[in-house]
Amino acid sequence: MPLNNNNKKYDALALFSGGLDSILSMKMVERQNLRVLGLHFIAPFFGKLHKIAHWEKIYEIELLGLDVSDEYVEMLLNGPKFGFGKFINPCLDCKIFMLKKARTLLETYGAKFIISGEVLGQRPMSQRRDSLDIIIREADVRNELLRPLSAGHLRPTRAEEEGLVDRERLGRVSGRGRREQMILAEKFNIREVPTPAGGCLLTEQESCRRYLPLFMHMCRPSARDFHLANLGRQVWSKTDPAGWMILGRNKQDNEQLQKLAEDKDYLFEIRHYPGPLGLGRCFCGRAWSEEMLAGAAAITACYSPKARKSRRSVEVVLTHKSTQRIITVRPDLKKQCSGWTEPEWNREQAREILENKTQLMPEAT
Ligand code: SF4
Incomplete structure (x- = not known):
C-alpha cells in the first residue's frame, strides 16, 4: 500500500x-x-x-x-x-x-x-x-x-x-x-x-539468530512477530517452545514493546523499581502455565539492576487480556535465567529448518 x-x-x-x-x-x-x-x-x-x-x-x-x-x-x-x-x-x-x-x-x-x-x-x-x-x-x-x-x-x-x-x-x-x-x-x-x-537484516547473523526460533516454534509467524524479534533482548524457555519473552533494554525498546503488544500477550512490569518491560508472546493458542508466568516475571525483575541489588522480593505486575495481577519474585539472575536461553545462529540447523516447509503449518485458532 x-x-x-x-x-x-x-x-x-x-x-x-x-x-x-x-x-x-x-x-x-x-x-x-x-x-x-x-x-x-x-x-x-x-x-x-x-x-x-x-x-x-x-x-x-x-x-x-x-x-x-x-x-x-x-x-x-x-x-x-x-x-x-x-x-x-x-x-x-x-x-x-x-x-x-x-x-x-x-x-x-x-x-x-x-x-x-x-x-x-x-x-x-x-x-x-x-x-x-x-x-x-x-x-x-x-x-x-x-x-x-x-x-x-x-x-x-x-x-x-x-x-x-x-x-x-x-x-x-x-x-x-x-x-x-x-x-x-x-x-x-x-x-x-x-x-x-x-x-x-536478513543478511545479518545478529538478526537471523533472532528470527530462527520463529520459524522453528511458531505456527505461522506474522510481520508483527518479526518486528518484535527485532527488539530488545530475546529469550526462549528451555522447557516450553511456546515461551518467547522479549525484554526491553532501554526506554525506546519499552515503548516499542508497548506498541507491538497484542491483547493475548503477557506484559510484565516491575513495581517500585526501574526496569525492562517484559512481553511474553502467546502464539498458536497455547496459554502459559503458572510456572512459566512466574519464571517470566522473575527474569523481568532480574534485568532491573536496582531490584536485584535490593536483595528483597519484588512485585511484578502481569497484564493479560486487560486484567492485572501481582506476581512476587526473588530477582536472582543466575537462578532465574537458567530456565531461559538467548537464541543462537547455527547455519546447518537453519538450513534444515528453512528447507522443511512442513514446520510452517497454518495458524491454529
Ligand atoms: S533479501 Fe537480498 S535483495 Fe532483498 S533486501 Fe535483503 S539483501 Fe537485498
Whole structure:
C-alpha cells in the first residue's frame, strides 16, 4: 500500500533501497530529462520510512514508501523458489517480488519502465548474469526493466530501443569494486554517500539468530512477530517452545514493546523499581502455565539492576487480556535465567529448518 500518493505522473519507477547504486541509477536516468519516482519498500527486515524526507532533500529525488510487510513475510514462509543466501536472505525472490510490485504500479504513475540499481557481477547470488536473466523472466519485466549502471554490458531494453533513454549516456559498471560508483557520485554531486553496508537484516547473523526460533516454534509467524524479534533482548524457555519473552533494554525498546503488544500477550512490569518491560508472546493458542508466568516475571525483575541489588522480593505486575495481577519474585539472575536461553545462529540447523516447509503449518485458532 503506498504510504503517500501524490497523483503525479512519471516516466519511470525505480527500486530505491537508499544504497549508492540505487541513487546513481535514478540520477543517471533523471539526467536525461526524465521524471523518476523511487519506490522504497518497507518490511520488518529493511526499509527506513523515517529517512525518506531526508533522502528526498539531500539527493533531490522523489520517493514513495511502500509497506509490503505482510506480503513479504508470506513469500518468506511459503519458501522462496530460489532459496536462501548465507543467512535468511532470499535475494533472488526478493528482487522478483519488488519488481513485480513495481510493475503493478507502472500504470498508476503513467510510467513506461522500471529502474533497478543492480550491477552485473556485484553480488554472488542475485547479480550474476544468469541471475539477472532469471529475475527478468520471473518478474515478467523483459520489456520494462532497465539497469542503468550496467546497461553497457546488457542487452538494450525497450526504453533504449524506443529512444526514451540514450544508451550512450548509461553506465558500463560491473564487479564488486566501488571506484566507478564513487566517480559517478562525484559527477552527480552526491553530498552524502551511503556506506556499502547493505542494511538488510536478513543478511545479518545478529538478526537471523533472532528470527530462527520463529520459524522453528511458531505456527505461522506474522510481520508483527518479526518486528518484535527485532527488539530488545530475546529469550526462549528451555522447557516450553511456546515461551518467547522479549525484554526491553532501554526506554525506546519499552515503548516499542508497548506498541507491538497484542491483547493475548503477557506484559510484565516491575513495581517500585526501574526496569525492562517484559512481553511474553502467546502464539498458536497455547496459554502459559503458572510456572512459566512466574519464571517470566522473575527474569523481568532480574534485568532491573536496582531490584536485584535490593536483595528483597519484588512485585511484578502481569497484564493479560486487560486484567492485572501481582506476581512476587526473588530477582536472582543466575537462578532465574537458567530456565531461559538467548537464541543462537547455527547455519546447518537453519538450513534444515528453512528447507522443511512442513514446520510452517497454518495458524491454529
Ligand atoms: S539483501 Fe535483503 S533486501 Fe537485498 S535483495 Fe537480498 S533479501 Fe532483498
